[in-house]
Amino acid sequence: MAFNLTRRKFLQSASLAAVALPLSKAIASESGVTRSPFEAKGSSGDKTVTGGICEMCFWRCQLVGKTRNDRLVKLEGNPKSIDNGTSLCARGNAGIKLLYDPDRLKYPLKNVGKRGAPKWKRISWDEALDECGKKLNMIKDKYGPQGISVFPHGSTAKYPMHFFERTVGTPNISEASFFQCRGIRDTAYLATIGIPPGEKVDMPNAKVIFLLGGHFGENVHVSHIKSYMKGLQNGAKLIVVDPRYSASAAKSDIWVKIKPGTDTAFLLSIMQYLIEKGKYAVDFIDEYGDGFEEFAEGIKGWTLDKAAKECDIPAKQIKEVADMLADNAPNVSIHPGRHVSWYGNDFQRQRSLACLTGILGAFYVKGGWVPAKGPKVGKISWKHKEHEEEHNLNVNSDDELYHPYTPPGTPTELIRDAALTGKPYPIKGCVIWGQNPIQTIPDQEKMKQVLKQMDFVMCVDVMPTDVTMWADILLPEVSYLERYDLIKTGTQWDFSEKHQQYISARMPIVPPLFERKDQVYITNEIARRMGYQEDIPVKTIEELVEKNLKVAGLSIEQLKKEDGIHIREGKDPYTMPEDFEIIFYNEDIEDSGFPGIPTYIPVEQPPEGFARLLYGRVPVHTFNRSQNNVWLNAAMPTNPVWLNDALAKKMGLKDGDEVGFINQDGIKSRTTTTVKTTPGIRKDCVYMGHGYGSANPLMSVGVGAGVDDTSLITKITIDPETGCNGMRNNFIKFTKDGKTIDIPTAV
Ligand code: SF4
Incomplete structure (x- = not known):
């Protein structure tokens, strides 16, 4: 068993592995891959552009870009940062491969085929925005604003989310970061x-x-x-x-x-x-x-x-x-x-x-x-308008909340159920902005049925994903390296040393390529076409950032002078509030009808022949979002399934065997992955990395790589107080060479 590494040695090796190893391995593996004409070559640029903020995951590390002839050639942590410092993780370093990924969305596209099996036609921005404005207005007029659902994710989704929620007036917003x-x-x-x-x-x-x-x-x-x-x-x-x-x-x-x-x-x-x-x-x-x-x-x-x-x-x-x-x-x-x-x-x-x-x-x-809190900055966005009724799906006929401790927005299942039944009202429009609900929300078939019954589906994203296959209109967004964006504030990562705070705003490292646009442009143009021109809070994303910085006595120009990060004294974070x-x-x-004292509620156990499916993050990917990244794919191309070694022996499986899965509802995995046998997992569960097994053929690197864990999560156990989706009560068996293999522990 491989558990005999000394603690000190492990600490050293683990910290290196987390940051350095995947990238060096990835760079080595990259040779021979012919990709975009914009591939970065070499590692040093002529110019350093400060003010970048990473968005390979939501953590938003501060970075600088080395550019040569306006081409980004390297990303590094911003030396001025009191947060991440000069470090970026493997994904942060590999952001350059997202920027120049030839599979990225480049132009507005219209689906002239079917949802789920699209045929894409390039159209102009005007045509695309006209279609979005017209279709969303038709839905709003026919079914009310509540007939539009929004599935947002990430910093660019905030501005449009506020537009649809506050100005248009739909409560049917469901953020994966809350409900899943x-x-x-x-x-x-x-x-x-x-x-x-x-x-x-x-x-x-x-x-x-x-x-x-x-x-x-x-x-x-x-x-x-x-x-x-x-x-x-x-x-x-x-x-x-x-x-x-x-x-x-x-x-x-x-x-x-x-x-x-x-x-x-x-x-x-x-x-x-x-x-x-x-x-x-x-x-x-x-x-x-x-x-x-x-x-x-x-x-x-x-x-x-x-x-x-x-x-x-x-x-x-x-x-x-x-x-x-x-x-x-x-x-x-x-x-x-x-x-x-x-x-x-x-x-x-x-x-x-x-x-x-x-x-x-x-x-x-x-x-x-x-x-520990960062300093205050502005939060300019769409103002709340008066709306006649709330149309809250979370309220029952006695005016009580089904889920009284729900996070902001509407629980995903309430939206999906309303969309599928038309009760208490139809939901016929769907705006998906930076989220991939096919692989973030369990029960994929249900999500597909929800999308099928919509009158209109629009997606905005940087890359093609599994859900963009379901769009009628697909709009290409600029990446985090090509745009201004939200302000990041915080405190020194080890705030006990000095009580320092920082303010930074995402600033572009390179100009956008092709016809990609930012969230303010896209939202404003849709708002104009829906008749909300009077409500538009800012004309451009730069104006939004300027106004928010102004509250803290700063400006974009000032931040640029300060290498992208303004640092000031903070407060003692250990002071107890009164x-x-x-x-x-x-x-x-x-x-509200729930236990007032924390209470243990037992969960269902695996049926005979099955083990519980557990899933989680891997160090070089952010769910499905980075699966097409050529460096990160090279670092961890698939998600081997962890299986207890004693069980593996009984099942006749060994390390590296190619297997598929079938779950308790008879749903089979579309693809296969390899077995990783280990004593380091209980016998009543198996484990795999989340976000693999994409189905979209436009992801030429990530398609079909590993197994999509979400495809096997068909049973959802709703957390009653919050309405969030419990996803770990699903059980699987293995399949190999056309045969099903029971997992013996539960027999
Ligand atoms: S991907 Fe890595 S570098 Fe980028 S924000 Fe997340 S943790 Fe930071």
């Missing part, structure tokens, strides 16, 4: 401490870092990884709770190989043990706790033995975790997680994490949860 990712975390913490938690943990100063399902090293965000690595190098103990021996588990002091879906039972038993033994932050809770007695009474039954049985882990390991946390409290980083839409019982788990942080007194202290409280027992939640 972090929305549950935000609303659960809001219901517990009144603030969405972000990923704001002071890991550099922590004595213990506690990760529940988090897998740093596979999940790479530069300043966050730096903060994590510094914490470990400073001697922090690491506790990782994961059914799989992840990159983080491999560095841990305690790896809790928990049974999937039982995390809340585990957390409740830790808290019950700490309360019973008096090993909790009594004074802190006296001052800031609300409903603690009811909470302590309510979780009394969660003994170590009971949780051990439920979670399939030793009771003494739960005690070991609890003691390690208590012995090092309050300097413990209980990480709130990011993608937390797992089993449909997730709001309760996220509340439990917030309560555990409270019990340890780990809010606003060194090494704990510390919401009105801070931790609501252990929340009466409002109970009044």
